[in-house]
């Protein structure tokens with residue numbers, strides 16, 4: 001009993017994944033799972049029941065260190081760009097859900113259940129000209145343990161009423177902020193205001209020390225004038241189903 005909290009603190013400090021999510025169940029709110037950022041828009045969502053969902057897998061040439069032998073049960077791909085669809089990042093034969101149709105000209109309209117996770121998709125665009133410049137993109141909404149996690153892929157515009165209604169209420173929002181090929185810091189902030197996620201915002205798809213991208217902006221502009229920012233030492237944040245928070249938290253993860 002006594003050793004448990006210090007183990008959690010140590011794990012957080014080192015940013016390493018020690019033990020299953022249930023190690024943190026001593027906390028007040030029930031643990032739903034945890035989210036690990038690998039860089040760009042790539043996250044591993046691990047549910048408390050052990051389901052592993054890899055979102056928008058990245059290739060080696062982006063500059064981020066990729067984990068060896070990564071195992072996933074499910075992989076989702078928001079759109080077929082090289083920095084989002086590297087299925088070779090995982091070993092084994094996971095179930096793969098593509099947001100776009102094979103010809104990339106339409107959306108797949110996903111609404112399915114995989115073990116303890118419900119997955120829905122909403123079609124959006126990679127630019128603010130209805131896809132004329134960069135094509136289509138997909139918002140994936142994962143629901144697990146009553147928590148709704150929305151990943152916006154390479155969203156290139158603010159949302160219209162139909163898109164907002166289709167996405168619905170969001171607890172945890174994973175949003176691109178680096179601009180150039182997606183919404184920039186200012187537009188991302190507008191999208192956050194539109195969706196007003198209840199618990200957490202995690203910025204993604206921005207320039208870091210590791211990323212080779214010359215186009216993406218770093219995180220600074222997005223964090224300007226933001227309140228309630230939490231910098232996590234490692235790549236992982238634990239997701240709990242707390243009833244309410246005074247304000248939405250901006251959680252900055254460290255890919256290292």
Ligand SMILES: [Zn+2]
Nearest residue numbers: 079081126154
């Ligand atoms: Zn893209």
Ligand SMILES: [Zn+2]
Nearest residue numbers: 081083084154
């Ligand atoms: Zn991208």
